């Protein structure tokens with residue numbers, strides 16, 4: 149039960165709520181992590197600090213290589229396997245793959261471990277990169293280390309003087325325009341899968357510290373992507389119904405497939421459209437409009453127009469529930485991760501996109517004409533939630 153006194157009526161097997169420790173343990177763990185991280189920084193001589201920063205991307209490259217090459221999946225399938233056998237199975241160069249796999253065991257990476265015979269197994273972190281892991285982060289690892297790396301480089305160089313997004317500088321178009329091209333279907337689906345893979349802990353955190361306005365509410369996930377969050381909600385609330393609203397291409401492919409795979413198509417329907425235009429009347433019966441990782445993708449003007457479009461169809465008493473990386477509400481380490489995500493938004497999304505403080509979110513709602521004050525729901529995660537009643 150959360151501090152708000154909310155217990156989801158059903159906790160299905162494999163519920164992501166099980167990933168969360170109780171609040172007191174979470175707070176102690178965060179404080180310990182802050183302390184040890186501060187101690188590590190204080191004891192690291194400046195030249196070591198600088199060299200570590202210069203080469204930090206090497207760790208991502210090794211992790212990406214082990215994932216993309218299929219080595220992680222192969223080790224996961226076999227367990228206790230020699231790197232030469234993995235190389236033979238994947239038709240890769242044994243010397244190179246063995247050195248890459250060895251690097252995967254190093255402190256700071258630790259995706260692989262070896263036994264006394266030098267045979268490889270996955271660590272719990274490595275296991276999360278397996279394709280078949282129920283909460284697999286494989287798609288996220290791939291997405292963040294493919295086009296996004298070029299967008300980051302452009303953001304850190306060209307964008308600083310042009311004011312354009314890193315993605316536009318690197319690829320000539322903004323993220324959604326580029327991903328919506330017919331030839332980018334693979335990347336679009338990889339993005340949807342990456343969003344799904346990021347959802348497990350966030351949905352667990354939301355479900356323990358927020359509850360829908362009523363048990364049989366209609367929750368409309370605006371920009372809901374593959375529908376993974378709505379699916380998690382309806383599994384915990386057996387009378388809940390959902391609508392996933394997203395771009396027509398997304399709902400017609402990833403969303404339909406994922407809702408069917410998760411067995412919730414009977415209670416969750418899809419609507420295709422754009423939240424940058426007036427919303428369809430089908431959304432006027434929603435009791436809650438849920439938006440996760442939507443507002444941080446856009447500049448204030450677009451955010452106000454998205455919120456205004458929702459307000460225009462929303463019935464009185466319904467709630468707008470937004471989950472994002474809200475700045476200034478956590479300790480230093482968590483704030484650092486959120487600041488990194490802010491730069492990621494600068495790299496990937498149009499100018500003006502980025503992470504905001506709680507006051508900035510509240511101001512967006514006020515600008516969109518919401519009269520009731522927004523409420524902040526802190527969660528056991530990097531993300532927090534803002535609830536605003538219509």
Ligand SMILES: C[S@@+](CC[C@H](N)C(=O)[O-])C[C@H]1O[C@@H](n2cnc3c(N)ncnc32)[C@H](O)[C@@H]1O
Nearest residue numbers: 343371372373394395398421422423424440441
């Ligand atoms: C960062 S993703 C978040 C997806 C999902 N809410 C989640 O947290 O996993 C942003 C979503 O907004 C959708 N989107 C982008 N532009 C849109 C538009 N104009 N109208 C509707 N959806 C849009 C994308 O297709 C994508 O699914």
